[in-house]
Amino acid sequence: MRDLSYFRASSVDAARQAAALPGAMLLAGGTTLIDLAKCGVAEPETLVDIAHLKGLDSIEVDERGATIGALARMSHVADHADIKSRFPAVSEALWQAASAQIRNMATIGGNLMQRTRCPYFRDPANFPACNKREPGSGCSAIGGVTRGHAVLGTSEACIAMYPGDLAVALVAFDAIVHLGERQIPVDDFFLLPGTTPDREHAIEPGEMITAIEIPGSAAARRSTYLKIRDRQSYEFAAASAAVGIEFEPDGRTIRDLCVALGGVATKPWRARTVEDALKGKALEPETVRSASLLAVEGAVDHGANHYKIELAPRVVARAILKLGETA
């Protein structure tokens, strides 16, 4: 039997020290980690449990922004009154993620660190080739079942889609990941697969997410998260968009726009070209639709996931137009 040791960290520092040891992994809600251990993907030698650590589950919101402790539960953040009013896209992204049971267990830190749902990644016994799991072993997905794989940010080594919802909203609103003292923009926290798909996050051994900071803005205040999928609930996105908008006083001209895509890329995908194309323009359906097509510039499909290239711009356009309606 695979023995593993369990260590209940008494403080953030103790957790970081323990997690720096080879084979150690932080355990928060466990909804990703235990699942992957059962699949034979994660093989932790030591579980460093941080779920109970005090002071890391706070949610603080004021004009400047929100600071969310890494151990805050998805359900608590989703339901937080100030998050709902100042960052609707964040709350909506969380509400539409996973299931009620998982949201009650899962933490914000763990959520950022969730891993791809690529079926080949999750089945080592049947598919030994996976560059993300075993660098250099190849990619089983390319040429296989690719309906859920990414069309943006892929590489020859890996086309796995980043499946999370929250991070899409965080990327749209320039959130900052706090790793203790070190702070890093969330867009830089997620890495493109390139030739090293095994490296997904700009986090070093012994580092731990302590909080997420989201700067307040008018665009974040008028924001939404639109998630499209075949099943109404409890499914990852076929395509999603986090969008925030600020109008000029005329109520029609776009002063500021934040757009990020989920379900289509290897990392939460900021669509700055769409933002730039629309800033300063009046909100007209045709303008919005044609600008939204820029969201998938450079997209590459692998057969069954081609529909994502069609779908993603429509999701972006609908989300932008929806925010316009509430003007």
Next chain:
Amino acid sequence: MTVHIASTVHVGRHGDASDGAFAEAVGGRLSRVDGPAKITGAAKYAVEQQLEGLAYAVLVESTIASGKVRAIDTKAAEAAPGVLQVLTPDTIISLRTAADWFGTPPPDKPYCPLARDITFSGQHVAAVVAETFEQAVAAAALVKVSYDETPAIVDLSDVKAGDGIPIDAMTKEWGDAQGAFASAPVRICAAYNTPREYQAPIEPHGLIARWEGDKLTVWEPSQWLDGMARTYAEWFGVPFENVRLVSPYIGGGFGSKALALSHGAVAACAARMLGRPVRLVMTRPQTFTGYGGRAATRQTVTIGADAQGKIQSIVHRGINETSMDGMWVEPLGSVISIMYATPNFSSRQNVVRVNSVVPGAMRAPGENPSAFGIESAIDELAYEVGIDPLEIRLRNYAEQDPHAKKAWSTRQLREAFAAGAERFGWARRSPEPRSIRDGNQLIGWGVAAGTYPVRRAYGEAIVRILADGSVEVESSSIDMGQGTYTILAQTAAETVGVRADDVVVKLGDSRFPRAGVTGGSRLAGVMTGAVYKAATSALDQLIGLAISDPRSPFYALQANTLVVANGRIASPRGDGPDVSIAELLKSVGRDHIEATGDTMPANSTPEDRYKNYTTIAMSVPHTEGDYSRHSWCAHFIEVRVDEDFGTVRVSRVVSALDSGRLYNPKLAESQWKGGIIMGIGQALLEEGIVDRRHGRVVNNNLADYLVPTNADIPDIEVISVGIPDPHSSVLGGKGVGELAIVGVAPAIANAVFHATGKRIRDLPITLEKLI
């Protein structure tokens, strides 16, 4: 259009057994008697038995779809902590081949549940048994299997698959279908496909096997205790009586738990070899390959009609996949051959071998995909001739069984169309596709019919009236959530004259009086009949004693009968004593009364009896005698399709169903709704996705194989339009469990066409097919 506006449908009590005025009687809305045990966790499922010395087995599966096992290296696994045994084709004990479910004598050759010749990915090749489950899991990962791989035929679209094997028994032909088609003024022809689908019961398959000498006890979720006990007995060459199957609760089956399967053989072998009880439970991914789901199917439906939409000819060709060495026929001609009147008809079916586990029964096997073909095609015909899809169904209404050429026993399908249309508001439908919208949502209305034959078999039950006046019912039939415990309690309560609370129903033990397979929606009809007969004869004994025993308080009355109600006995005129059953039994010095009842033909031999219950060879054809017996339904469904995203959401369902008399309308409605929900999943979500290079289903878990969530299901209105059908069962019921799924997928596909103008002929209707 002609629609019978049956405004009485709602107020009337069609099919809800108007005779059952009280919840506790047959026809009453008694809540599930097993509900509290399940909700509180008190119900103990098969593999939850706590047994002394239990060891744990874990399966090792093939990672290739076709080829041979070259070698299995078990050294590391054997050396792993806690490992008791590593079973491979070389080390496992040899079994005998068992007869199939028809009881066909098997070839005289050994059977090995672990494979050397690999015909599908996920086939069991080895198993590890250890002291703990975790040890077995870890050691199983250390078993190294090497293969000589050969090219696989992955599915029906594989170029190597070919046309398959014609199944002549499936051929149904009358008139000159080709000729009539050629001369028909209106002609349509289209191909309809359904993918692999999985039963996905929430309780995975598994068992505990324990040997005591030559006696085997198996705790295993089972839809057929006696059939599975026979298979175990034949495998191990022990008498049938030596095998006891125990299965008091079942966490869903949907057809997948009717047969003893290879994982069961592995566990029973391990238990025998070790001399310890062994538990084996499949992982969720293993449940996608350890046994078969619904076979993928392809159909072409060709209809020739006159300009008024009256069908002149139907030509139907179907294929379904089966495995390389097993034979599964999904009868695709079943609904298309009876739903509509046609003077000329031809249906043929082939079966194609692919490298998959042998497919199996899943809710309404045959009828379900068959209805997807014909109920989509007739919708296409309606648009072709420009008449309402409901009207075309009425114009082609079959007044008798067009295939068997016999009268229907009962067919309330016209009533179903009328009642459903009325509640749904079908008359307000605007005929043009894409003509109803709400913002970005295109709204569509679709209709389709469904049917399922009344399968009849036999059952036995014991009814005991105990000293305390309570009643006990025993039968080896089962309850997998459909309500057997409850309706048998109602039947015994009403027949004997006690409260349902005072009836204890014991099921799920092969030591009890026997029952055939719980499949094909036959159990309720069969078992209420058996319990009714047993209870009637127990009651006769009770009254006989009360009248004739000199110690009875009624002896002096010289009555020729007595009434029993609410557990008390009295004279019909109320002029004599009034005592409880307990008091009477005490006065006559009896501690119980016992009677057996069965539904077998009177002259049945012991061999007949054995065959009745351990095979399906003795099932009575639904067209036996003068009648053709079926349940019927009509589904009216509204969908909302997002015009940009292609997402389909079902927003309204009204279904009217004819299951004959309902023994318990509350439970029947739940079953119908469950079938409709499963149909929504089939229409929109469910599909085993095969990696074509590996011949392996990759979405083999419940996060990736999608079934509907609550958020996908609108309020569903079900209306019973049945009337008691005396030709179908002792108490007048027809089938309930499978009926309601039949026709849901085509009703949704038809609604999607009405919403969008796009005809989707490949299930499931996922968003990329509509954007």
